[in-house]
Amino acid sequence: MNRTNPTPTMKDVAAEAGVALGTVSKVVNGLPVGESYRVRVEEAIKKLNYQVNSYAQGLKLNKTRTVALLIPNTTEPFYGSLVHHINISLLKRQYRMLLCCTDLHGGLEQEYVNMVQQNKVDGIIGLTYDPNLKVDAGTPYVSIDRSAGPGVPCVASDNFAGGQLAAEKLADLGCRKVAFLRTGSSLANEPNKRKAGFENGCLSRKLSYEMKIISDGEPYEEFDRFLISHMRDGKLEFDGLFCVTDSLAYYVLKVLRRLGLRVPEDVQVIGFDGIRHLGFHDYVCSTIVQPVEEIAEMCVTLLLQENMPVKPPLVCLPVAYAYGGTTAEGREGDAPLSRQ
């Protein structure tokens, strides 16, 4: 790597062009100035490879070309993937991302919102859990997965359709008695619709089902107990399981292995999210894939679309089923991706 001289300032441009600092400022800010001056300043800018300080410009224009993203962490794959694609969508529009990871302590979401508002970010995209979060009416804001009240668009997967698709897939693949396993936030949010969608799918396909739902603080071992309580003579009463996330499916697959059950022969398993092992290998399980790239692009589009008189309150994007080795229809190997 080479260490170069400091980047040129507006003063350097003025010296190079032989004009006053104010003249450079006018040219940079698009204000009228004599043609010969404008040419000299533009040539100096080109020669020195001077780039406008967009923070300084932002303070004048009330723009910083910076968007804050509030998200719990970047260590869980679904969040890591969202961060990645929102970053790409912002970059395409010459916007930068201020990353605010919020799962360190309870009040951090509000602290971050206060901080970034004071610093004039052009908007906030948030996947948040604080139901009382306060965001200025003047700050463009888009929420992921949770409604944040009137005037704030919420972008999510079509979680209801995803739950329904999981039930229909299990029915199509020959299941007769299935269960839905869920853990997670008790807050009203879009992912909670997976349950209603699944129930709807079971009812329409006349599929017998049970639910095991635990709340955030409870231990995963509750699922072990639930499954064990449904064992009869070494067999599980269910031949299909729908897990609310791939992460839960990963845990459940290990429990099933310990119980001596074969997947998919004895019981088929479908997860939700579309996570791949280590970021880019095979799917963790057969799964309902969230369209992360489309969610990211939609959030950024809605956030920066200033001349949109009415913003949609809720945008649900289509999910897809992908085979990942834990259902009966495919073979081992690369998972095909079938659109819904």
Next chain:
Amino acid sequence: MNRTNPTPTMKDVAAEAGVALGTVSKVVNGLPVGESYRVRVEEAIKKLNYQVNSYAQGLKLNKTRTVALLIPNTTEPFYGSLVHHINISLLKRQYRMLLCCTDLHGGLEQEYVNMVQQNKVDGIIGLTYDPNLKVDAGTPYVSIDRSAGPGVPCVASDNFAGGQLAAEKLADLGCRKVAFLRTGSSLANEPNKRKAGFENGCLSRKLSYEMKIISDGEPYEEFDRFLISHMRDGKLEFDGLFCVTDSLAYYVLKVLRRLGLRVPEDVQVIGFDGIRHLGFHDYVCSTIVQPVEEIAEMCVTLLLQENMPVKPPLVCLPVAYAYGGTTAEGREGDAPLSRQ
């Protein structure tokens, strides 16, 4: 969520205090002003909950309390974990992170550096691959995993010790003939020392070894061919494999399964990084764990330590071995973590 009124500005404070805007500015910037004015401004600041715009202040002080992080992506778990911990380390010091994901196209690392320098970030932390990357001498800079030239501290795991530890572990666990499998960048970098460390460990333990090293563009199937070429009568000639990353180990474990080989009974496998499935479940394999939290903290400490006359050119942080089911010493279940 509640939508509140816009955050108060300096003008609001001036109006509330009944003083001129310049007086508020002086108080905020710590300049001398009559005591009664100072008290009135401070009371107005408190009443309105006005917070100083740190970007605006940053332009004056040449500080923005913002650090840019250049990293390939947030979808691969090692990068996602680094982003997470660097964010925490910055947050503890009231710094924000500007996230710059760079693996979209070749020139992006330099574009990002140019952009953030123009915007007066207080420093850059980079895990970069462009050997010709140019960073201003005046911009504090810390590099991860790759030396970026004189004056730029490089922070990494002790990769040599990690390679050596992998060889010693395989020897301790009864291996007699082992192989090192590597893919990755051909650039000079710290992770490349895993190879030399492994060789050193094999030599000191009189462990017979081979190497299979492929470069970035080549297909992983080269490893299939290498392993198949070392099969004799349904048995692999190696009883231990050291894979340069957990991601490669994950791939190799699948190849071994296809070849009908049992892990760890027929062949033991050690990876590198310390990745857990889906962010927080069990280890992908027995592995040399990188101290991601310590790397993050060291990068931020070195970056922001302004009054340090000489910065260390290379900091290597200790790694640890963790059992993850693919070596012979343990049982199934939670992996214990043994410090080196």
